[in-house]
Amino acid sequence: MPVVKKKRKLPNADDNEHKRKITSFTRPQIRGARPISEKLFSNKKCLAWFHEYAGPDKVVGPEAMEKFCEDIGVEPENIIMLVIAWHLEAANMGFFTKDEWLRGMTLLQCDCTERLQSKLDYLRNQLNDSVVFKNIYRYAFDFSRDKDQRSLDMDTAKSMLALLLGRTWPLFPVFQQFLEQSKYKGMNKDQWYNVLEFSRTINTDLSNYDEDGAWPVLLDEFVEWQKTWSAS
Secondary structure: OOOOOOOOOOOOHHHHHHHHHHHHHHOOHHHHOOOOOOOOOOHHHHHHHHHOOOOOOOEEOHHHHHHHHHHHOOOOOOHHHHHHHHHHOOOOOOOEEHHHHHHHHHHHOOOOHHHHHHOHHHHHHHHHOHHHHHHHHHHHHHHHOOOOOOOEEHHHHHHHHHHHHOOOOOOHHHHHHHHHHOOOOEEOHHHHHHHHHHHHHOOOOHHHOOOOOOOOHHHHHHHHHHHHHHHO
8 A cells, every 4th residue: 555645634743642652662772773974964954855845734745745755766655665654753644744754864864865765775675674674564553543543444454464564475465365355344453463473473384373372363263264265
């Protein structure tokens, strides 16, 4: 799904406390080491860069986000946009606030389009780090859910899972088929977290699945469904 195009209400100052709550667990210590450009980072230049996209609401919204993606050469549905949002600790899909922009771009030492473009390979490679990927995966749950709901609606969950696990988990196409025909209308945080652990623990061989383990019922049902599906 497009990581940056889903429209939500504009964030405001009252969202700051909530934003800190949903993103604080996503900041691993390993994020400190980053390539440093030869030229010094300019906070003033970074702020001017933000205002190139931010409208009168002082926020980069969905339409401006499309222009931002075009300028840096990244499709809105590319997973790299989720990595950028994670670095900015963005609270709402489709929006970057000024505080989020300045905080994240300062950490990345990016104050212009060219500098961010030079970091794209670095950001992409972060997905190969299992600890960083786990934090991005966990962040994606709160980032992509409606803030008045505790769970992800199933359509959003399937799209985000495809973005995050579709390229690395061989069983994902089968799991996606299971979700398509299942009774579930949404996915809660416990289920979301466990899908990642399941994909790493089981990977391709469901015979390794421990039925007496502490997996959510959703995954028990997936294994049972897959066995029936394979036998038919």
